[in-house]
Amino acid sequence: xxxxLRSFLGLGLATKxxxxxxxxLFGFLTLVPPIFLLLTPLNAASAVVLSIQGYPxxxxxxxxxxxxxxxxxxxxxxxxxIDRNRDxxxxxxxxxxxxxxxxxIALVSAIFFxxxxxxxxxxxxNPVNFFILLLAIILGSLYSAYLR
Numbered sequence: 001x002x003x004x005l006r007s008f009l010g011l012g013l014a015t016k017x018x019x020x021x022x023x024x025l026f027g028f029l030t031l032v033p034p035i036f037l038l039l040t041p042l043n044a045a046s047a048v049v050l051s052i053q054g055y056p057x058x059x060x061x062x063x064x065x066x067x068x069x070x071x072x073x074x075x076x077x078x079x080x081x082i083d084r085n086r087d088x089x090x091x092x093x094x095x096x097x098x099x100x101x102x103x104x105i106a107l108v109s110a111i112f113f114x115x116x117x118x119x120x121x122x123x124x125x126n127p128v129n130f131f132i133l134l135l136a137i138i139l140g141s142l143y144s145a146y147l148r
Contacts, residue, residue, distance in 0.1 A: 013017035019100050027100025031080055033110065034071040040072035041065040044117050060124070067120040071133055074113030081106045 019027070044064065048056060056064070080096055081103055082089070095101040100128040114137055121130040 007032035019098075019133050024100050027095040028105075029097065030093045030111075031101055031106060032076045036072055037069045040047055041068040044068040063120055063124045067117050067125075067133065070113045070120065071140075072135050074110045074117060074137065075144060077106055077110040077113060079144040079148075081110060085148075 013081065041064070048064065055061075080094065084103050086092040087094050092098060096103055096106055108112075117133060118130060119139070121133045
């Protein structure tokens with residue numbers, strides 16, 4: 001139970017010399033704590049419901065949830081990449097400092113998450129939504145890189 005809670009919060013496994021494929025896959029999955037993949041889209045969903053004073057169609061809900069989850073996941077992954085040297089001291093069991101996920105893989109993953117998020121926004125919503133999401137990604141990235 002303790003390991004499940006630690007994983008849900010993104011704390012990862014204990015550090016080892018070498019990791020099996022399963023450990024590395026688990027490290028990749030904990031790169032973005034599941035709690036962040038739930039909280040950010042739920043906050044966005046509440047804003048949508050308040051703004052339109054009702055519920056959007058289910059397909060838009062699911063696509064919007066995914067777009068915001070990808071954006072939030074990209075920001076958290078980028079933050080883990082940026083903090084990798086500091087985390088070696090403070091959180092050595094996290095995915096990148098422990099060696100379960102290579103830093104360059106984390107950076108490519110963050111970019112992939114950003115692209116997926118923006119593509120969903122562009123093709124299934126509207127330009128205003130796209131630019132708001134792009135602004136959120138830029139601000140989240142700037143915060144991770146310079147303002148923390």
